[in-house]
Amino acid sequence: MHAEEKLTYESWPAEPERSTLEAKNKFTGFWLFLGGETVLFSSLFATYLALKDKVPDSSMPLAKDLFELPLTFVATMLLLTSSLTSVYAIYQMKNFNFKKMMLWFGITALLGAAFLGSEVYEFTNYVHEGHKFTSSAFGSAFYTLVGFHGGHVAFGLMWCLTLMIRNAKRGLNLYNAPKFYVFSLYWHFIDVVWVFIFSVVYLMGMVG
Amino acid sequence: MKRLAKWRLISFLAILTLVLSGCGEPYLSALKPAGEVADTQYDLMKLSTFIMVGVILVVVIIFVTVFFRFRRKDDTIPKQVEGSHKLEIIWTVIPILLLLILAVPTVAATFKLANVDQMDKKNSKALVINVRSHLYWWDFEYPNQKIVTSQELVVPTDEKVYFNLKSLDVKHSFWIPAVGGKMDTNTDNENKFWLEFDSKRANDAGGLFYGKCAELCGPSHALMDFKVKALSRDDFDSWVKSMKDVKKPQKAQTDLAAEGQEIFNNSCIGCHAVTPSNQMPDTARMAPNLTNFGDRSRVAGVLDHNKEDLKNWIRDPEKYKPGNMMTNKYPKMSEDQLDALAEYLMGLKVQQ
Amino acid sequence: MANQQTNSGNPRVDHEYRRRKSAEEMRYQVVSFSLMIFLTLVAFGAVAMKGSAWFTVPFIILLAVVQVVFQLYYFMHMSHKGHEAPSLFLYSGLLVGLITILTFMTIIWW
């Protein structure tokens, strides 16, 4: 089966993400990359935990002064839901339903953008409260960890949009199906990281 | 020819090792241990060396045999052996046993050398010294005796001396090779450890051990030496007493020295103290304390202790310790001023 | 490349079966999503109640782990065949990462 071949609903394979060697390589390689990303984020988490609440003067806000449940909750819901919508998109991809797949990926991108918006709003608030990237080791570690995640979301957004625009007119084939699949893996991974961020950074921060 | 070379090399290395371990200076070498800590470490070194020499011997025997017996002589194809479980078990289990033999004393020694309970006990009699490392000089504070000295550590022999180690600029490492392994001075926290100085072997070493900085800390890392005077407890007490007696800067003995003192008071006293009291916090002690400068054995830790070298040092410290913090902190001195300063500083003695 | 293969045998035959199977799987996905939302709510609720940190912290970490397992095995299909290498490397990465975190929480202590 060649990647460029035009396929039909009937000839569409069960695992379009892994049905050519290129696709299989992409699939495996991306998973390995996620293994490396796990270590990357672990190192950032570790740094954050070591530097949590380390501020040079006691007037500076600490984790328990900063974080608030409602905003974190909204952000979490946005990102979790976007994870589900990208599952739907892949479901439609496997059913060879290009239009629906695009629709779900579109919703995913919207949710991701909303998440980013809430993060920007949140950071602006913190800066006003005196919690800056340059003000303390705590600030540096916090913005680096959460910002790295935010950067991943932003990159994912760009990726998603590029994929959608590029493939808007040509429908599904074995050349682009793995690309969509790998993107969805990436998006879920971002969600996995966020689950730990809201638990370890925000919730644990509020507990004290 | 080649075969002979191999054998020669091995026996040569073995003999060389024995000879070389005998070298080294008693005031500096970790192979001439002069205290309990260094002894413990030396014993571990010997134990690990013996075990390892055993391993090396086994390997060498097989190695040499292979070399002689299995050179290619003809075109026959040797038997393709897959392996041998028996052999594999042997060379897995024996090393594990050997490592256990090494691991147990290692762990024991690690805990022993880290035991500083005496420090934290209330009303403990133990001698505690706060070591503060700076870019290329060492500051030694005796918190219970309430005195401060620099560059030359003075310690009593035959008892445990406890150290609090911290750095005030970049990371350094405090090391007196003949007396015991090192401990880093971090910028973040205080490290604690102890050393013991053996009186008899201190005498053999001339009563003066060499100390070094063992962590790269900038251009003059190589020159961040200090000296350790090991005195008997009585001598140590009398040294402490005479240090404490210096309540205010000592009077100059000669006219030249008096002139030097005036220059000193104008240009140097902003950083260098000449009284041993430790009223200032450690961060405020910006340069070596010079109370007993005349008693020391080195200028700036590395130059010979005479007026000429002292003058050279003050004239251009950058030349002798690149990157030091003293350069350009004071006006340029004329030769006369240098003479006077040297006279004054060399006269700063607490013990006659 | 010449040595490529497809994983499906005859696409026309197993097609209907596949469609049903993946619809069924999609239902599982929705169920696991609801569970994840539920776990999130519980975690936020536990913090909102302001209980003892000794209980709350391990509890929310546990919830996070459970949630992530759902993500990995359902959303990211790690429960499917052909994920041996992915799981090996993901778990190895996790191991290295956890050791790092453990270190930073124990021996950077001042």
Place this chain on the structure above:
Amino acid sequence: MSTYAQKKGFGATVWDFLTTVDHKKIAILYLLAGGLFFLVGGLEAVFIRIQLAVPNNDFVSAGAFNEIITMHGTTMIFLAAMPILFGFMNAVMPLQIGARDVAFPFLNALGFWLFFFGGVFLNLSWFMGGAPDAGWTSYASLAIHSKGHGIDFYVLGLQISGLGTLIGGINFLVTIINMRAPGMTYMRMPLFTWTTFVASALILFAFPPLTVGLVLMMFDRMFGSNFFVVANGGNTVIWEHLFWIFGHPEVYILVLPAFGIFSEIFSTFSRKRLFGYSSMVFATVLIGFLGFMVWAHHMFTTGLGPVANAIFAVATMAIGVPTGIKIFNWLFTMWGGSVKFTAPMHWAFAFIPSFIMGGVTGVMLAAAAADYQYHDTYFVVAHFHYVIVGGVVFSIFAGVQYWWPKIFGTMLNETLGKLTFWLFFIGFHMTFFIQHFLGLWGMPRRVFTYLPGQGFDTANMISSIGALFMSLGVIVLLINVVVTSVKNVKVGDDPWGDGRTLEWAIPSPPPFYNFKQLPLVRGLDAFWIEKMEGKKGMTPAEPLGDIHMPNASFLPFVIAFGLFIAAFGALYNGEHSWAIPVIVIGLLVTFGSMLVRSVKDDHGFHIHKEELMDDNDKGVKA
């Protein structure tokens, strides 16, 4: 289809190498660039030994000395040893598993160019205000304190080249997982492939902590954060941990492929299959695993406390066991064999006693309490040079001699090769053996000079003379390369006559599609098995058919070049008004070309069956 038509001329060749995605050409690029950096690092080593030959020497200044040692270490590890090993992996590993290509040819090229531009960037520091001077470990307190841009060059240069290494690692892993020829099970893979696999896995997990460490350092130095600024709540020990969580596995990333190379050589020139193959594989994996559990033994004197020190001490000793297994397996591979002492075999044979020395001092260093004496002294310098020179550099020399005919189609001169060996071998032991004692006598490492009267003088002089011998050895090798290339006597598929693995079953140098038909692998040492049954070559596993090949591309070069530009902006951030625009331009170049890559479909091309049949008659054109 014209992509592989032969163009002539120097310009065409350069363009070919700038755009190539062929793993064998990328291998040559790695060997060339790595070899160049090896010479630079070697020159730095010579400067170090000249400066230390006599006490109170002023050949170089104190500041310059620190720059030299920093660059020597960094260059040798990141820019010489690793890339040269990557060169071998690229050249040989796909052939050993019977693959036509690597999994990601484009990324393979990208990885090389990232490494190359990172290395060039790092070395430009010499001409732009001074090289990094805080040691290759670049401990945070000193690195933050260091003035000038040296450390910035270190941080950015390593970040870029590290990215390239990571990409390379993933590429090798996927290649081995997905692209093995029919019949090539994991337990039939040659040991060099296995060690490539494990080393690549180590890269995958070890480089992210380094990336994070470098990012933190970059933020601190260029963007005002406080990770390592103690006064603002920072903590410098974080850097030490991150660096060594990377740094210790890095040692194994270097030494495991070296083990792989030696395993191939021992087995080939003993005409015997590797003794205890499965335990060798097991030991390799175990060393890789334990490599992540022991990093804190580099920090015994940091003050982690006795519990941590004891745990890491015992874990470190444990690594001695699998390493010992390997040593004995190699010895018993030769035992009962028919050992031919070719030039590669010289290196392999001498590797055993040399590496044993490094190994046993490693176990000695693991004894935490005793390590307080060894730490940061010349004893440690001696130890890791015994491991890295006696292990890795020996393997590089051996590998060059061993695979040169496969890569270039012509044999390096054996006599000159042996001369290189003897010069280098004698020089190596002369330089480093005595340094164990220097350390024990109280000489700290990284000192730019020492005072007379401490008993260091003679030993240092001996050590410096040894360095001279090593330099001579390298010069002879260079002469050898030139002489060989000028003569250019072509050799056949299996020039050593004793080849066992698949790379020896195809022409030297191999055609760009490697295998006309994928081979059928029937066991360990696949080619040897066929030879023993009297066959000329491998049995094909498939009928002759079209071969799919990737297109060459200039984009990897451009992507890496964009980061190279951006790095200059980051370097001068806050100092010059053009810094931010330069960062933006550089990133635009990089991300722009990535966009081009993802938007423009590139399906590669096919070599048709008919063309391959033509090749049959004409012999092979490379």
